[in-house]
Amino acid sequence: xxxxxxxxxxxIDRLSRVxxxxxxxxxxxxxWGSLGPGQVLPDDLLSVAGLDVALGPEARARLSREExxxxxxSGIRFEAILEAAFAVELAExxxxxxxxxxxxxxxxxxxxxxxxxxxxxxxxLAPRARNPFHGPLPRFLARRVTRLMxxxxxxxxxxxxxxxxxxxxxxxVASEHPGTDPLVRAVNRYHRQEExxxxxxxxxxxxxxxxxxxAVERWEVRHLAPVLIRVLFDTMLHPGVYExxxxxxxxxxxxxxxxxxxxxxxxxxxxxxxxLLCRHGAITRxxxxxxxxxxxxxxxxxEPLPGDPxxxxxxxxxx
Numbered sequence: 416x417x418x419x420x421x422x423x424x425x426x427i428d429r430l431s432r433v434x435x436x437x438x439x440x441x442x443x444x445x446x447w448g449s450l451g452p453g454q455v456l457p458d459d460l461l462s463v464a465g466l467d468v469a470l471g472p473e474a475r476a477r478l479s480r481e482e483x484x485x486x487x488x489s490g491i492r493f494e495a496i497l498e499a500a501f502a503v504e505l506a507e508x509x510x511x512x513x514x515x516x517x518x519x520x521x522x523x524x525x526x527x528x529x530x531x532x533x534x535x536x537x538x539x540l541a542p543r544a545r546n547p548f549h550g551p552l553p554r555f556l557a558r559r560v561t562r563l564m565x566x567x568x569x570x571x572x573x574x575x576x577x578x579x580x581x582x583x584x585x586x587x588v589a590s591e592h593p594g595t596d597p598l599v600r601a602v603n604r605y606h607r608q609e610e611x612x613x614x615x616x617x618x619x620x621x622x623x624x625x626x627x628x629x630a631v632e633r634w635e636v637r638h639l640a641p642v643l644i645r646v647l648f649d650t651m652l653h654p655g656v657y658e659x660x661x662x663x664x665x666x667x668x669x670x671x672x673x674x675x676x677x678x679x680x681x682x683x684x685x686x687x688x689x690x691l692l693c694r695h696g697a698i699t700r701x702x703x704x705x706x707x708x709x710x711x712x713x714x715x716x717x718e719p720l721p722g723d724p725x726x727x728x729x730x731x732x733x734x
Contacts, residue, residue: 426619427514430612434521439605441532450539450598454479457594459728462652462671463662474660477543481656483599484542486585487533489651493578494526500565500575518616525609532602544655547664560643569628570635575617576688577644579610581651584684592728622695636697641706644688648681676727682712682719683726693717 454476458464461478470478501519508516547553564571586603589595595603628636649672654664657671671677689711692698698707703715712720 423619423623424514427518427616430616431514431518431521434518434525434609434612437609439528439609441528441535441602441605444605445532445535445598445601447535447539447598450536450596452476455483455540455596455599456589457592457728459676460589460592460595462674462677463657463667464676464727465674466667466670468662468667470660478656478660480540481542481544481659482652484537484540485544485546485653485656486582486651487537487540488546490582491530491533491537493647494530496561496564497575497578498523498526499561500571503565504568515620522613522616525613529606529609532605536599536602542656542659544653544659546653546655548650548653567628567632567635569621569624569632570640572617572621572624573636573640573688573692574643574647576614576621576691577640577647577685579614579617580687581644581648581680581684583607583610583614584680585651588680588726588728618691621691625695625697633697636692637704638706641685641704641710644685645681645710648684675724678712679724679726681710682723685711686713686717686719689713689717 454472456479458475461475462482463470463478501523505511505516505519564574586607590600590603590607625633625636652668652671654668657667658664689698689703689707692707693700693703698704700716703713703717707713708715711717712723714720
């Protein structure tokens, strides 16, 4: 009779076979020259939607390009951390025959192709913003957190889920909106198709990584992870994007992250992670830690709080 480990190995083998059969080279898959100089995201998907700011057509076009470029840059860097973590795990592995390592190599290959696609799109967007989170202190803190995650495999798995779930939802919302640029929609669909396998892998290995985690790492998953995920979400857009259109950087950034639309995106993107942790006993419903409740907009039982805001662009998608 097949054990749970055997079934998991078979599932991961299937993911590897699909990845081997579906290789998409971004340089050949898209018409990169089709991206025009105008607005690439519609007004109701911009982070300032719902704020009392007056922007003309040219400024809205510039802000849309800066916001998309900032999110692409964040994705490129996060995927580099993922690749580094998988490489460290492979370098330290006792048994190289483990199917998890084979799939990690497939994922590294796919993520590197995603980075090439994002870099190409980023280049065509021609962003001008300066990211203040790349200063000496933020970079020092980011290095410390990265090194922590490279050695905490359960914590990293949770952060991996966040790094996949958040852009997946952002791209889903954008790709389903008729006002999104066609090239941006096409790149989003391509990325989401492959990321679905990456999410399946992370969800599959989380239980065994949680079982192997020590007391400190379990505390980190319960209390540190929601803080790190909130930082990940909030800094995908940085204050510099607002300064390119004449808005005050940090005040607008703080206000934008509190709008109903941004809160809805954060809530919907992170609730599946919390649900998975509850399903596998890492977090107990009825005693959900405050950090996770704040991150996901839920009560101690994991239920959405009253007044749950709708996702941005809902009216346009329904039309």
